[in-house]
Amino acid sequence: GESVGLHLPTLSVQEGDNSIINCAYSNSASDYFIWYKQESGKGPQFIIDIRSNMDKRQGQRVTVLLNKTVKHLSLQIAATQPGDSAVYFCAEGEFGNEKLTFGTGTRLTIIP
Amino acid sequence: DVKVTQSSRYLVKRTGEKVFLECVQDMDHENMFWYRQDPGLGLRLIYFSYDVKMKEKGDIPEGYSVSREKKERFSLILESASTNQTSMYLCASSPLTGTGGSYEQYFGPGTRLTVT
Numbered sequence: 001g002e003s004v005g006l007h008l009p010t011l012s013v014q015e016g017d018n019s020i021i022n023c024a025y026s027n028s029a030s031d032y033f034i035w036y037k038q039e040s041g042k043g044p045q046f047i048i049d050i051r052s053n054m055d056k057r058q059g060q061r062v063t064v065l066l067n068k069t070v071k072h073l074s075l076q077i078a079a080t081q082p083g084d085s086a087v088y089f090c091a092e093g094e095f096g097n098e099k100l101t102f103g104t105g106t107r108l109t110i111i112p
Numbered sequence: 113d114v115k116v117t118q119s120s121r122y123l124v125k126r127t128g129e130k131v132f133l134e135c136v137q138d139m140d141h142e143n144m145f146w147y148r149q150d151p152g153l154g155l156r157l158i159y160f161s162y163d164v165k166m167k168e169k170g171d172i173p174e175g176y177s178v179s180r181e182k183k184e185r186f187s188l189i190l191e192s193a194s195t196n197q198t199s200m201y202l203c204a205s206s207p208l209t210g211t212g213g214s215y216e217q218y219f220g221p222g223t224r225l226t227v228t
Contacts, residue, residue, distance in 0.1 A: 008152055034216055043116075043202055043219035044155075089154065091217075095209050098143045098162055099170070100217055104154040 008087065010107045019077040021106045023090035028071060030092040034100070035064060035075045039086045047075070047088075077108075085110045115139075116220035118203050124226045131190040133223050135203030144186035145204040145217065146170075146178060155202065161186055162208070193227045200224050 013019045025033065032051045036044035050057045050064045050073075057064050063076040073090050089105035119134035137144065145160040147170075157170030159178040167178050175197060179187040186205075190197055201224075204217040 032215060036219075041222075043204075043221045046216050046218070049216060093209065093215060095215070098206070098209055099145075099157060099160065102155045104152065 008105055008107045010109060012109045012111055013080050014111050015080060015082060017080055019075075019080045019084070019108055021075045021077075021088050021108065023073040023075075023103050023106075025071050025073055025090065025092045025103070026101065027092055027094070028068070029094055030101075031095045032093055033064070033066060033073050034091045034093070035062075035073075036089055036091060036102075037086045038089070038105070044089070080108075080110055082110050082112065084108060116203055116205055116218050118201075118220040118223050120223050121221060122224050122226075124228065125190075125193050126228055127194060129190075129193050129227075131193050131225065131227075133188040133190075133201055133203075133225070135186045135188070135205075135220055136184050137186075137203075137205035137218070138184065139205065139207075139218070140183065141205040141218075142183075142208045143206045143217075144180065145206075146176075146186065146188045147202045147204065148172070148199040149202055149222070150199050158188065193225075195227050198225060198227045 034049045035047040038044040048059045061078045065074045087105045087107050090103045091100040093100045116137045146158045147155040156172050161167045161180040177189045200222050202222045203220040206217040209215040
């Protein structure tokens with residue numbers, strides 16, 4: 001069985017509704033932020049990114065908002081579908097520092 | 113599309129065995145990373161490499177070593193596997209970030225290792 005550890009925050013959303021997933025980041029010097037989606041049994045997949053000189057970026061059905069004042073990042077998913085069920089986590093990085101710092105993730109569950 | 117492949121999806125090994133996890137990327141990326149992922153703990157960096165034969169310890173290097181003899185290949189080695197190394201292991205690659213261009217890490221599908 002799985003080892004005991006911290007429980008992931010969970011967000012349950014009705015199919016068709018919008019989802020908002022939040023992330024607090026730690027480094028005010030971070031140059032960019034990335035949202036990843038990880039489906040069960042798979043590696044994380046890139047969804048969308050945003051650079052620190054922006055406060056909003058839109059993709060297909062997804063929008064990322066960045067509030068540098070309070071070091072907060074959010075991912076909005078429009079018209080949530082069953083295929084959106086996954087763990088979502090944010091990552092932050094600095095140019096020249098090759099490593100990313102990852103959040104622990106949020107599990108999104110879609111209610112049919 | 114960038115492709116990162118890992119040699120095994122599932123692996124079962126006995127305590128004390130030497131374990132090799134292989135990762136190959138096809139995008140000529142300079143950086144390669146090994147993470148382990150445990151429930152509720154997120155991704156923790158074990159080692160990364162920014163060039164052939166170069167390596168740097170991550171947050172949890174104890175009990176692991178790595179090898180990068182070719183740019184496209186990065187191996188994680190468990191010298192003597194222990195039960196607390198049972199985990200999901202993820203490999204990733206990325207270009208150098210310093211140019212301000214692309215910087216995302218691309219992940220492989222993961223290897224679920226069980227040590228009994």
